[in-house]
Amino acid sequence: MTWVAEAAGSAYGVHNLPYGVFRSAGRSPRIGVRVGDFVLDLDGAEAAGLVLAGDALRQPTLNAFLALGRAQWTTVRTRIVELLTAEEHRAAVQPLLVPLDQVELVLPFEVGDYVDFYSSEHHASNVGQIFRPGGQSLLPNWRHLPVGYHGRAGTVVASGTPVVRPMGQRNTPDGPVYGPSTRLDIEAEVGFVVGVPSPLGGRVGVDDFAAHVFGVVLLNDWSARDIQAWEYQPLGPFLGKSFCTSISPWVVPLEALADAWVPAPAQEPAVLDYLRDVPHLGLDLRLTVDWNGTRVSEPPFAGMYWTPAQQLAHLTVNGAALRTGDLYASGTVSGPRRDQVGSFLELTWGGAEKVLLADGSTRTFLADGDTVTIGATAPGPDGTTVGLGEVVGTIAPARPD
């Protein structure tokens, strides 16, 4: 039990301990770990010799710490638990606890490459039916490999960053026009943060997932459906996605999710050997999507067809190098039911069915001023809950000029 009384029973107790980067009291960004509704200042803790990580905790981003690898991640975590549970450390550590409401949380790591997968069967087949009515809902490759593509790493931002409605080109019956996107959407996703790099020409197999991946964030891959629909053939999504991708401020380490692994859906037909993960496990993360405060969906991550280990093995099978800070996302998390989908495209079935919000207003796609909050929890040890924080964004009006 932690001596941080307020953390007892919290989804952010010492069984969780997610890492982030915060600013407070006008100081420059520092690494911290969340415990209850406090941030433990790890920069201060390392400066005081309370935890030792070769100054990796005294940096403005998590990258140096992410690069240390699993043995040192575990050592640091074990020490932090010790600091927060042994009464003898209380006097030294208590002054390093900063109330969460006194900090600003910033982007926790510098993103290397950003890859987005498309691994929910329900999402892929919904999108197929909406965009290609009468056609195949799943394309022939979908069950053979985790379809994915590269997004724009430079526009991955911290939760809370305003999402400026993108300008762009869309097609109309009278030809292409330029203007603010009229079909602005979300994609509720889970992101995996790479710590340990791999060399060019090498490969990271399904069994090496935990040696390279440090932890998990929530991710909103904001999407302009009108821009995307016009631009995406034949090279895939580009400007319909690259204006903004938001991530949650807390990177939840894999150690905190040890009790959240569950059997992933059976795969039929059988996958090629390099994608065969035994055991074949997904993460039981339970997402929530709130639209201006109205809970509109609860996407279940456990039902994803492709697992995080398979995604990583596929991503590197061609010899692509990994860098510390690489981020790969699951793709939109959608379950089988309409109240489990991770995009408004699906929730409104292509904009055809309105959603009623608690204030009595209705929506198809996002209006200026709308706020979307994606949260998640996972089962922790001994009946506890692990919180994954939230990724929040509010739509700012387009800037036409």
Add this chain to the structure above:
Amino acid sequence: MTWVAEAAGSAYGVHNLPYGVFRSAGRSPRIGVRVGDFVLDLDGAEAAGLVLAGDALRQPTLNAFLALGRAQWTTVRTRIVELLTAEEHRAAVQPLLVPLDQVELVLPFEVGDYVDFYSSEHHASNVGQIFRPGGQSLLPNWRHLPVGYHGRAGTVVASGTPVVRPMGQRNTPDGPVYGPSTRLDIEAEVGFVVGVPSPLGGRVGVDDFAAHVFGVVLLNDWSARDIQAWEYQPLGPFLGKSFCTSISPWVVPLEALADAWVPAPAQEPAVLDYLRDVPHLGLDLRLTVDWNGTRVSEPPFAGMYWTPAQQLAHLTVNGAALRTGDLYASGTVSGPRRDQVGSFLELTWGGAEKVLLADGSTRTFLADGDTVTIGATAPGPDGTTVGLGEVVGTIAPARPD
């Protein structure tokens, strides 16, 4: 006239002065500028106070220098020309000239995001005919916007880096199989290097190209056509490209290409306002492609349908931020004739027609051990020629394990 006698008449005279990063005599990487067959050590020059750029030339990559912006780029260039032409500087500068054959040239800048366009009408329609026989050779969006997508920044490498044949998944009549790519190809391209960043939510218009772009590299976007053909729907190329993208070691500044601008092909239908560049200019870069020493193609960059300024305006129209080190490439440069194409897919028309090399052997796609060299020149001032260096790669065998 430069006092570096060997540089007179060279495509790397003081009218060119491309920047790179080199290693020599066991020392760590330093910034240099090429003059004739020498590298002028700019790290040494700044250390000696011969050129001043706030220590931006004393870094292991060009990024800090790229971030300085056009006014300082011009100041530094003017000063380097002075150092290399005024006899009074000879005694101080000559010791800083390192023969090119004594240096190793490394990746000149840390790549931010890497975007690849698809801006040659001949290439796009050739690929359309090869991949979609009987269908439209150009898709409906192609003349309305410069189609592009994000590639993997972390696998952009320096010229000379071995290109390991990728393993991966391809489809066969008997279903998907895993193995070394059997259709390994090149894409001869021109890359544009962003110096000055732009804020998220802002836009860089067609007229602001020269305020943000520092210069030009040659680029080979190595492509595994079998992997690409199976994976690319609906989200675009992924592993078929992400194993390796090579760039030339010398970044040729826009100043050196001032005489290379020529009218770009007329665009019909007219483009939307945000893409209208007046004057509508392309660069008269004359590329060469050598396959094991046999010249197989001379792609003309001047014929590209979309201009570099239009590509940049499109890339940022949705508010996407630019970072120093962002790299965007033209897409495969192909002219109208078969001996002007920038890929072997086109040269062999999908692998149907063999190419005869000078040693009497024939090829469709790349064999292990093959070397491809892409070079280019441009017209310089007063009848001179500007050399863009070369991007070279040799195919190493796949690593099956």
